[in-house]
Amino acid sequence: MSAARWLVKSEPHTYSFDHLVRDGRTVxxxxxxxxxxxxxxxxxxxxxxxxxxxxxxxxxxxxAEVAREAFPDPSDPANRFVAVELxxxxxxxxxxxxxxxxxTPALAEMAMLRQGRLSVSPVSAAEWETIxxxxxx
DNA sequence: GCCAACGTTGGC
DNA sequence: GCCAACGTTGGC
Numbered sequence: 001m002s003a004a005r006w007l008v009k010s011e012p013h014t015y016s017f018d019h020l021v022r023d024g025r026t027v028x029x030x031x032x033x034x035x036x037x038x039x040x041x042x043x044x045x046x047x048x049x050x051x052x053x054x055x056x057x058x059x060x061x062x063x064a065e066v067a068r069e070a071f072p073d074p075s076d077p078a079n080r081f082v083a084v085e086l087x088x089x090x091x092x093x094x095x096x097x098x099x100x101x102x103x104t105p106a107l108a109e110m111a112m113l114r115q116g117r118l119s120v121s122p123v124s125a126a127e128w129e130t131i132x133x134x135x136x137x
Numbered sequence: 138g139c140c141a142a143c144g145t146t147g148g149c
Numbered sequence: 150g151c152c153a154a155c156g157t158t159g160g161c
Contacts, residue, residue, distance in 0.1 A: 009158090009159085011158095011159090032144095032157090033143090033144075033157095033158095034144085035144095054158080054159060054160085055158090055159060055160080058159090058160075098160080115142085115143085116141090116142070116143090116158080116159065116160070117141095117142065117143060117144090117157080117158045117159065118143095118158095119158080119159095138161105139160105139161085140159105140160095140161090141158105141159095141160090141161105142157100142158090142159095142160105143156100143157085143158085144155100144156085144157080144158105145154100145155085145156080145157100146153100146154085146155080146156095147152100147153095147154090147155105148151105148152095148153090148154100149150100149151090149152095
């Protein structure tokens, strides 16, 4: 069974992909949306994750992977939400911008495009390949 | 800075 | 259980 694929958003001011590369690995906490939390819970070890910079950059900039499956979010006092750990895999050769993604028919059904505010979303195998192709491999 | 799209909260 | 008010995210 092959690994699943996801996309996570982060504002580069808050936590950039470069920061993840420096850290090697990080706790992905602070998600406070039920739909996003469901996706976090569905993540499995070694699933692949696109790392998207929201607001500034507005592009997929790198690839990460799931280093630890869902556990109670240490930043949530109510203990309702979960976190995962992500580790850096590599930066994309060239970032894939939101504008490019919107202009690509093969990505029209992508969860992150259909529901803009969702901070953790699934990516199909075909969408993954399309984005990597746009990134220059 | 504005606003659309969602989620959540709380009064009833 | 409905819905108005409010808060947040994130593109523009």
